[in-house]
Each structure stands twice: as C-alpha cells, then as structure tokens.
Amino acid sequence: MAEAHQAVAFQFTVSPDGIDLQLSHEALRQVYLSGLHSWKKKFIRFKNGIMSGVYPGSAPGYMLVLAGYMGRARYAQLDPSLGLFSKAGKYIPVSRYMSLDTQRTVGGIIVGTGLWVAIIFTMRSVLRSLLSWHGWMTERHGRISWKTRVWLVLVKIFSGIQTPTLYSFQTSLPSLPLPSVKNTMRRYLESVRPLLDDEEYKRMQELALDFQKNLGPKLQWYLTLKSLWATNYVSDWWEEYIYLRGRGPIMVNSNYYATDFLYLFPTHIQSARAGNAIHSIMLYRRKLDRAQLKPLYAIANTVPVCSAQWERLFNTSRIPGLESDTIQHVSNSRHIVVYHRGRYFKVGMFYDGRLLLPREIEQQMQRIIADTSEPQPGEEKLAALTAGNRVPWACARDAYLRQGKNRQSLDAVEKAAFFVTLDDTEQRHDLKNPVQSLRNYGKSLQHGKCYDRWFDKSFNLIVYKNGTMGLNAEHSWADAPIIVHLWEQVLAMDIEMSYTADGHCKGQPHRNLPGPQRLQWNIPSECQSMISNSLAVAQALADDVDSHIIPFEDFGKGLIKKCRTSPDAFIQIALQLAHYKDKGKFCLTYEASMTRLFREGRTETVRSCTVETCNFVRAMISNETREKKLDLLKQAAEKHQQLYRLAMTGQGIDRHLFCLYVVSKYLGLDSPFLSEVLSEPWRLSTSQTPVQQLELFDLVKHPEHATTGGGFGPVADDGYGVAYIIVGEKLINFHISCKHSSPETDAQRFGNHIRQAMLDMLALFQLDPKALKMVVSGSCGELWLRS
Incomplete structure (x- = not known):
C-alpha cells in the first residue's frame, strides 16, 4: 500500500543519446523544507542552550x-x-x-x-x-x-x-547529600522494629552495629569520594543496577501504565482519537525541544525541582544486552511507528515543512486500519521479544534483526519518536460492570497480548477500537512524574481541540499526503522459535497478574483535610490497616518519594510501616476508645510526614544502603548485614501518581474530566502493588495488583479492605460528609508533587 506513495528525488534513464535526468520538483521541495526545519531546530536548541547556560x-x-x-x-x-x-x-x-x-x-x-x-x-x-x-517543609x-x-x-x-525555561535551574540545584552511616543504621533499625520479634531485632541490631563499626566506614569513604566527584551519587548506579541489569521481563515487573478519562469518551472513532493524541504529543515534544515548558516547582514559582529526566522522553529506546541493557537516545526523530493487527508502519510526522495536523494524522491512521495486507512470517508477534527475558531478546536481536532490511525496520522502531498501538479490542469504564471492565482495561494497558506493545520504547500510546486510550511506559529512563506531566497536557489538549459532531478530528484530509510505509521483515524460523519462547514466558507472567481498580468516591482529600491530616499519610495508614486485615500481619512497605530537590535526583523510599502506625492499627482492631485511636492516628500521621520529609531532603536510608552495597561488591567484600537488608522483600509497594498541573482541569465545573491515574505490577510474588491518585477534592483512585499464583493475595479482596479501612478511619472524626466548608491544614511539604 504505502510503497507506491514514496517520492524519489530524481529519475534517470540511459539511452544512446546519453543520460536523461528527470528531477522531481516536489521531492526536492520536501528536501528543502526538511532541511530548513532541521536548521531552525538546531538554532533554537543552540539559543536555548546559551540562555540556560548563563541563567x-x-x-x-x-x-x-x-x-x-x-x-x-x-x-x-x-x-x-x-x-x-x-x-x-x-x-x-x-x-x-x-x-x-x-x-x-x-x-x-x-x-x-x-x-x-x-x-x-x-x-x-x-x-x-x-x-x-x-526548613520551609516543616512550616504549618x-x-x-x-x-x-x-x-x-x-x-x-x-x-x-x-x-526561566525548563532547564534553567539545573546548575543551581544542590547535590544530593550523603547521610552518615551512624544515622542510616539508627533509622534502619527503627524501620524494622515493628516487623521483628525481640530475638530477631537483637540479632539485626548486632549486625548493624558491627557494620557501623567495621566495614561501614571503609565503604562510606569511597561513597564520599563519589559524592564529591559525581553530580549525584545514586542515580547512575540506580539506573544501571536496578533497571538495566535486570535480566527478567520488564513487562509487568518494571513498566507501568497511565489511563484515560474515567467518565468522558470524546469520540468513538479510533483513528480520530489517535489523530488528536499524536498531534498533542508532538506539540509537547516541540515545546520540549524549544525549552518552552515551564520548570516545575515544589512551592509555587519559588523552589525548583530537577528537570533532567525530560531529556530522554522522546526518541528513546531500551536496547537489550547479554549482561546489561543500554538506553539509546537520538536527538531528533521525524516519524513514529504504528502497530495494527500484526503489521508495523512507519508514519512521518512532517510534510511541507510542518507538523501534520490532527485530521491528517487521522487520515494516516485510517489508511493503516483500512490496509488488508497480512503480517509477514514472524512479524505479528515480534514484539514478544521485548516482553520476555532480556538475554534471549539480546541474542535474537544481534543474530537475526541487525542484518538487511530487518536492520532498517528495527532502526525505524527503536529511533521512532514513540510507539503507537491501534489495538483491535475495546476497553472502557463500563458503569454497568465497573469491576470487570476496569480490570480488563488495566491489564490491557499493563501487558496487552504480550506482543502488541514495544515494551522497550520510552512509552507506547495505545488507542483502542472504541476510542479509549492509555500509555505504557518503560521505567529505566525516568520516573512516573515525567510521563504524567506529558499525559496531563495530552488529555487537556484533547478536550481543547475536541471533535466534529460525527467524531472526526477537525480540519480536512490532505490530498497529496504520502501514505504510511509498511516496514519489511525477513524473520527466519529460528528467530520465530525464539519469539514463541519469549511469548510463552510473557504470557505466563501476564496470566498470573491479578488487577483491581477502585474509583473511591465516598470521600476525597477535602474531608481528609477537615481531619487536619495529610491526605497521603491518611491513605498510607489506611493501606497498613487494610493489609493487616487482609493478611493478619505487617510487612515491609515501600512508598516512593522523589528527590528532585537535588540535581539528577530520582526517588527515595519511605518505609511506611512504622511503630506508630502499627500501634494505631492494633488499636483499630481492638476495643480501644475513639479518643485513643485518634491520638494514635495523629502520632502515626506525624511520623509518616517526618519520614517523607527526610526522604525528600536526601536523608532516606534505602538509596544510601544500596550504594554502600554496590561499593562492597566493587571491592569484593561481603557484608552479611547489607546482603540481608538488600534481600528483604517489599510485600507492599505503593506510589502516589502525581497531579502536577491542576490548572488544566476544572473538576468542579467538569467532574467528567477526572482521570483514573495509573498502575504497576507487584514487586513481590506474594505481595501487592498499590498506585493511587488523589483527583480533585472528592475522588481517590486505587490501582491494585498481585499474583494469582500466591494463595495469600487477592486484589479485589484487598481493595475491599482498603475501602473499609478508609471509611473506618474517617468515622473516627465523626464528620458530616455533606459539610461544604473546607479547613486546609498540613505542612508546606504536602504541596509536593509526589512520585
């Protein structure tokens, strides 16, 4: 289909009279416009580099x-x-x-x-x-x-x-501080105290004190040297050892997803929704290239946070290796790659020296949908390689996909601005069947069919047959707030651009627009066998995922603030109460916090299961008085906020312990303490999806603009993964995941416990849910963009 539309710059024939050269003026015009666009982009980047350099x-x-x-x-x-x-x-x-x-x-x-x-x-x-x-974080x-x-x-x-522009503050941000070994040991022991009995705690205390006295100072010396030399003593090792050296599947285990509007369905036409979304994403990329995005602040327009992670949002792909993967980023890409019904298409995003308009992109998507050609042998399930184990994928890539036309097609995928899947299924939040419909929707975004997303791309845009859409993002290059910032703008622009009465993008199709280019593959039978093996691994992993999404509409942060409690602390304590009701025990809990107050900062761990929280949970289970429960809840919330402030200000413990462990491995030294600490499973892994651009959506006037947030897979085989998003004043969405293979876990059961825990905790305050007057309290740190 598409090959017939490809333009050539010149044609020639050889005859007895000599060579007859025929130039294509249209092709030369496109070459000129393309070059002009490229030089304009280089000039803008150069100018912005100068402006950021002297800021x-x-x-x-x-x-x-x-x-x-x-x-x-x-x-x-x-x-x-x-x-x-x-x-x-x-x-x-x-x-x-x-x-x-x-x-x-x-x-x-x-x-x-x-x-x-x-x-x-x-x-x-x-x-x-x-x-x-x-010190501002402790102010009321x-x-x-x-x-x-x-x-x-x-x-x-x-x-x-x-x-300032997006990168203006980079050279003014402080470096991440290095905590002392003594403080880290003290706070580590404090964090595990509620999880260990007296004998176990005494043993761990002896290991920690021995490490603090003997091996710890030696490892700390090397780490101090790195902290003085490197911009950030954690981030490069975190990216390398936590993400890129993992040899298991990144699908479910690492990648995460973002969802569409919860109640709004702008159009039922798949190609039209893709047209608006792709155009919006490309407009965002143009703003990013021109440094027209505003920097993000912890406090409105005052305290900036690091913007380094935006650099690899587009034109980026994770490349598999035998021992470690790498991240490939190209400075510019003028195309995307679209997957539909087992076929891959390369779609140029520029024509006549400009970005394609939404209606023109819809036209290209419709051409792909209308294409009746069949997948080439091995093409349909090729992306299963990105969903399986990394070593077989690295071997297959080097042996079979880096030669001939396979190399050109693979380069087109890996160097694309991003990847698009026109999914042939229908997904949406069905009010008649909310539990099953949201479960199917979440699982589809998380893993799909295991071969219809290119999981190595920085992100995949997925547009379903009925017009619903979402994202699947790779994790190594950046954390969730970066993707969420993009996604918020895409959804807001989708509302702003809107559609015609019959559901199409506004505007007119282009008469002379060249069609999409079908990528060509020559996949031998040996490679097809490797694809089948990877698909079997990925399918087993996907089938084991249990997912449950709760739009919690009983109350939101409005009533929580009336309780004079941090909404995040309230939810985290509710998760502890729900987990205890679910399993009858406490567990090591991971809550993600960002460290982007510092240059090249990424995340730190808040160990949310504290002595104070456990005391409150036990009081809720027993027959303690309401006053006693409220007092314990206040203590637990204050402790949680203290831990969150420490994590955000570089005084967390887990990244420090991780880096000490890496140094010990470089030195060839074994530490029983570090080995035990780094092997402890996070049976409850939690993260709040940040809402960063509140001005984009007026949920008071338009509650239908509420989004569902996003989710991720469980970290431990017998544990839960919980993502949540606080939407406006009256809605909190929970995304819960676990594994069917564990007899200890059940996502829907845990979701029911979360709902009941939230209601039980609110009941302690004896508030009138219909109260309209808001009492805003808490610390300045609550204004943070949580990761």
Whole structure:
C-alpha cells in the first residue's frame, strides 16, 4: 500500500543519446523544507542552550553590567581594560591593529563580560546554598515564620529577573547529600522494629552495629569520594543496577501504565482519537525541544525541582544486552511507528515543512486500519521479544534483526519518536460492570497480548477500537512524574481541540499526503522459535497478574483535610490497616518519594510501616476508645510526614544502603548485614501518581474530566502493588495488583479492605460528609508533587 506513495528525488534513464535526468520538483521541495526545519531546530536548541547556560543572567542584565562598568570607568577617568592590552602588548603587537581608544573599549568589554560572568557564578552559588535549606517543609500552612519569609525573598532575588525555561535551574540545584552511616543504621533499625520479634531485632541490631563499626566506614569513604566527584551519587548506579541489569521481563515487573478519562469518551472513532493524541504529543515534544515548558516547582514559582529526566522522553529506546541493557537516545526523530493487527508502519510526522495536523494524522491512521495486507512470517508477534527475558531478546536481536532490511525496520522502531498501538479490542469504564471492565482495561494497558506493545520504547500510546486510550511506559529512563506531566497536557489538549459532531478530528484530509510505509521483515524460523519462547514466558507472567481498580468516591482529600491530616499519610495508614486485615500481619512497605530537590535526583523510599502506625492499627482492631485511636492516628500521621520529609531532603536510608552495597561488591567484600537488608522483600509497594498541573482541569465545573491515574505490577510474588491518585477534592483512585499464583493475595479482596479501612478511619472524626466548608491544614511539604 504505502510503497507506491514514496517520492524519489530524481529519475534517470540511459539511452544512446546519453543520460536523461528527470528531477522531481516536489521531492526536492520536501528536501528543502526538511532541511530548513532541521536548521531552525538546531538554532533554537543552540539559543536555548546559551540562555540556560548563563541563567540567572540575561541579555538585558549583561548590557546593564557592561554599561555600568564602562560608565563608571569613564566617570573616574580610569582605563576600563585595567591595562589588559598594555600587558598583552609586550608579547603581541596589538598597537598595529587597534588604536589606544579601541584597545580600551575592547578591553573594557572583555573585563565587563568577566564581571558579568562572575556575578552569574556568585548568584548560582548563593542560590544553590539557599536551595540546600529545607526548613520551609516543616512550616504549618498559613503560619510561615519570618525566617522562611526572608529565605523565600532571597530565593526569588537570586533566581534572577529572566523568565526561566525548563532547564534553567539545573546548575543551581544542590547535590544530593550523603547521610552518615551512624544515622542510616539508627533509622534502619527503627524501620524494622515493628516487623521483628525481640530475638530477631537483637540479632539485626548486632549486625548493624558491627557494620557501623567495621566495614561501614571503609565503604562510606569511597561513597564520599563519589559524592564529591559525581553530580549525584545514586542515580547512575540506580539506573544501571536496578533497571538495566535486570535480566527478567520488564513487562509487568518494571513498566507501568497511565489511563484515560474515567467518565468522558470524546469520540468513538479510533483513528480520530489517535489523530488528536499524536498531534498533542508532538506539540509537547516541540515545546520540549524549544525549552518552552515551564520548570516545575515544589512551592509555587519559588523552589525548583530537577528537570533532567525530560531529556530522554522522546526518541528513546531500551536496547537489550547479554549482561546489561543500554538506553539509546537520538536527538531528533521525524516519524513514529504504528502497530495494527500484526503489521508495523512507519508514519512521518512532517510534510511541507510542518507538523501534520490532527485530521491528517487521522487520515494516516485510517489508511493503516483500512490496509488488508497480512503480517509477514514472524512479524505479528515480534514484539514478544521485548516482553520476555532480556538475554534471549539480546541474542535474537544481534543474530537475526541487525542484518538487511530487518536492520532498517528495527532502526525505524527503536529511533521512532514513540510507539503507537491501534489495538483491535475495546476497553472502557463500563458503569454497568465497573469491576470487570476496569480490570480488563488495566491489564490491557499493563501487558496487552504480550506482543502488541514495544515494551522497550520510552512509552507506547495505545488507542483502542472504541476510542479509549492509555500509555505504557518503560521505567529505566525516568520516573512516573515525567510521563504524567506529558499525559496531563495530552488529555487537556484533547478536550481543547475536541471533535466534529460525527467524531472526526477537525480540519480536512490532505490530498497529496504520502501514505504510511509498511516496514519489511525477513524473520527466519529460528528467530520465530525464539519469539514463541519469549511469548510463552510473557504470557505466563501476564496470566498470573491479578488487577483491581477502585474509583473511591465516598470521600476525597477535602474531608481528609477537615481531619487536619495529610491526605497521603491518611491513605498510607489506611493501606497498613487494610493489609493487616487482609493478611493478619505487617510487612515491609515501600512508598516512593522523589528527590528532585537535588540535581539528577530520582526517588527515595519511605518505609511506611512504622511503630506508630502499627500501634494505631492494633488499636483499630481492638476495643480501644475513639479518643485513643485518634491520638494514635495523629502520632502515626506525624511520623509518616517526618519520614517523607527526610526522604525528600536526601536523608532516606534505602538509596544510601544500596550504594554502600554496590561499593562492597566493587571491592569484593561481603557484608552479611547489607546482603540481608538488600534481600528483604517489599510485600507492599505503593506510589502516589502525581497531579502536577491542576490548572488544566476544572473538576468542579467538569467532574467528567477526572482521570483514573495509573498502575504497576507487584514487586513481590506474594505481595501487592498499590498506585493511587488523589483527583480533585472528592475522588481517590486505587490501582491494585498481585499474583494469582500466591494463595495469600487477592486484589479485589484487598481493595475491599482498603475501602473499609478508609471509611473506618474517617468515622473516627465523626464528620458530616455533606459539610461544604473546607479547613486546609498540613505542612508546606504536602504541596509536593509526589512520585
């Protein structure tokens, strides 16, 4: 289908009269426009690089400093060059080429520029020191101390007057601090105390104290050296050893998903929904390339967070290796790859020197859907290689997919801006059957058929036959807040662009638009056998996943705030109560927290199962008085907020322990303490999906714009994975996962326990659910974008 539309730049024939050369003016025009677009993009990137490089300096600031310096020198009748050229004249015959006045002017410009650069570096150093202070996180809402007020003013002043871009603050962010071994040991023992009996705790205490006294200081010395040398002492090792060196499937185990609107169905036409979504994603990429995205802040427009993870959002793919994978990122990509009914299509995103419009992208998607050609041998289930174990995928890729036309097709997939699946199933939130419909929807986004998503791409856009859509994202290159920021804008733009009355994208199809290009594969039988083996592994993993999604509509953060409790702490304590009711015991609990207050920061662990929380749970199970339960709940919430603040400010324990373990392996030293700590299973893994751009959706006027959030697979075979999103004031969505193969877990049962735990905890406060007056409380840290 598509090959007939491919343009060629010239044609020629050979005859007795010589060579007859026929140029295609349309093809040459497209070559010219493509080159023009490329050079414009290079210029914009160069300009933005300069602007970010000199931030918080600016062109007006430079002119002001230069004019002030030159004016001051002339007023005082001083040499503005400070004798620069007179000293240089001893070695270089400057006077032959410049007069004395010219030398002074040029020298003054050089000295003034040096002064401007010195001011920039001073401002950066002061700003970095200011951002290293985190006392603002303990302030109560509406009760900011004078110290914090002065600090906020200073941060504003030293952030400069220039409007910052996404990467402006990168060089001003502080480095992640390295905790002491003593503090880490103390807080580790505190975290495991509720999980161990007296004898087990005493043994662990002896191991920790021995490590603190003997091996710990030696490992800490190397880690201190790295923290002084590297930008971030954790992130590179975390990416390498936690993600890229994993040899098991990344599907379910690592990749995560994001969902569509919960109640809104903008169009039933698959190609139209894809048209608007793909165009929106490409517009977002253009903003990213031009540095037009605003930086994110912990406190509104004051305390910036690291933006480094945005760099690999597009044009990125994970490449399998025998021992370790790598991340391949190309600077630019002008196409996407679309999968439909077992076929792969390369679709250019630009024509006539511009981005395709939504209706034109819909036209391309409809051409793919209308294509009746059959998959080539081995093509349909090729992507199962990305869903299975990594070593067979690496072997198959090197042996069979890096030669001939397979190489060109594989490059098209791996270097695409992103991957799109036009799914041939229908998914949606069915109000008549909410439990099963949401379960099917979540599992489809999480793993699909195991061969209809390219799990190695930075993200897959999945558009279903009935117009519902979602994302599946690879985890190694970045964390969930980056994908969520993109997804929020895509959904908001989808509402803004809207559709025609009959469900199509607005606009007109393009008469001369070349069609999609069908990718060609030559997959031998040996490779097809490897595909079948990978598919069997992936299918067994997918079939074992139990999923349950709860739109919890009984109450939201509005009533939780009336309880004068942090919404996140409230939910985490409810999860502990639900888990105890589900299994009759406590477990090591992982809650993800971001460390993006620091340069190249990613995540840290909040160990949510604390002594205080366990005391509250036991009180809820027993016949303690309501007042006693409330008091214990307050203690548990305060402890949770303290742990969260420590994690966000670089004082967590798990990343430190991880890095100490890596150093021990490099040195060839065995530590019984570290080996035991790093092997402890996280039977309850939790994460809050961040809502970062509240201004995009007015849920008061349009409650149908609520999203479902996203989810991930369980970390332990006998544990639960729980993702949750706080949507507006009245809705909290939970995504629960576990494995059917474990007799201890059941996703729907655990979901019922969560719902009941939330209601039981709210009942302690004896509030009127119909109350409209809001009492906002909590710390400034609650304004954080949670990961």
